[in-house]
Amino acid sequence: MKSLLPVLTVVGAILLFWIVSVVPMNMHLTADLAQRQDIAVSPDTPAARQEYSGIGLALRNTHLFGMTYALDRPRLPSPHQVGLEMWDTIALKKITSRRSLVYHGWVTLSATLLGFAIGTGLGILLAVGIVYNKAMDMSVMPWAIASQTIPILALAPMIIVMLGAIGIQGLLPKAVISAYLSFFPVVVGMVKGLRSPDGMQLDLLRTYHASPAQAFWKLRLPASVPYLFASLKIGISASLVGAIVAELPTGARAGFGARMLVGDQYGQPIVTWAALFAAAITAAALVGLFSVIECWTLRRMGMRAA
């Protein structure tokens, strides 16, 4: 736990920056509100206040600092507002409620996991093909790389509309977009992993007259495990991003993406921020889970995690 102090220091610094930023970011909104409540504001017309930056206005109205942290619809919510919203929507709401973040989280998570499973399976199959087939090596890799240069935000609505046109709706289109983002790191990692045995190790198997299948199961596959885990950790977070992005353009009514969009469209930044943080925590938990599985697997295999 030697790293605890530095980690907490960084977290503290970020929180401090956030808390300090709340005042100038919300100052104009706060000043307008204060004026409606007959509190003295300087300068006293909205037009005149527009001449000032957030910081400039804050320095002239230090008595309004407290109010900037308590706006209903702040430009930048304060950490405690986001925290309260999350507590309210995660712990206090029934998980079947449409206002529960757990409910929305599960909607996104189920698409993430399905997409991740499809993407990982596809990635491993493609990697095996690339390693064993010269034609696939030369043809698939450029397309895989090209696929990742297309902004997913442009592609996601097209995929969802097209799948919808052939009658596929709900979980699967979102999972397809998750898979689209997560197969790539798996392909790259697995190709590298399957190719990681050196010439000597392959020659050794030749001296045993081992079949290609034996070389795959006994050498190439186990040798690729550490590479696979590195890829899985990237892939699972990419999957989550994919599922959220898939919820944005289609008017989805549930999921983290839907919550973020609702918050934006109805001017409730606290809702957006709470969904954002819940998504980040979910991603961190998924990556953490894979780190634990990685550690456990590699230890069982007699190797130490890289």
Added chain:
Amino acid sequence: MTRNVAMHSNVIEASNLDLTFQTNDGPVHALKDVNLEINKGDFVSFIGPSGCGKTTFLRCIAGLETPTGGQISVNGMTPEEARMARAYGYVFQAAGLYPWRTIGRNIKLPLEIMGFSKAEQNERVGRVLDLVDLAGFEKKFPWQLSGGMQQRASIARALAFDADILLMDEPFGALDEIVRDHLNEQLLQLWARTEKTIGFVTHSIPEAVYLSTKIVVMSPRPGRITDVIDSPLPKERPLDIRDSAEFIAVAHRVRDGLRAGHVDE
């Protein structure tokens, strides 16, 4: 009948063997006109500077390289057939143990591939671990062993399936001299006990002279044999035999052979 013929013929026989690699800088003559006979039970060392083709020749015997000219037979077969018949065990420069397998399971690797039964596998692992003095290390992972022990485990792996021929490519090259002496001594004992035919690549003159019944001196560009020395040393060889006059005389002849190869350049 056929067995009798095999017993009397040479285990390894090469005549007019050529191997030319085509590279971007033109052809490289790795082996040129190599003729050699290795009898059953011989301990043959191949010695020479880098690029003399000693490893390439060993790989030709193993069927890992294909000669571009001449003849080579192993146990009366082509090297490719001998490889498929699992006629030899091969020990590489690095131990090359699988890090995800215990020592015991590393030794089982060839046995699994060759389809030995579970009971047979366990019995053989125990036997070869005894042979290389690693009893009790079966459950350890490679990283828990020293370099010398790892190399011994890799020798055990090559012995596990009881091939008559053991091919070793500078197996002790990366080890320090004390460990190397110890392993050389053990290797001789192992050879005496198992009566295998051993092909051993090295670039250490004392190692070659100490171990071998036959020393093949090679020189580079093109890779070829410059001298074949049948060692007059007895089969029993304590480490201090290296101070005897006979040993020094053989070492001297090897050194002369190596030098002659260099003058040719």
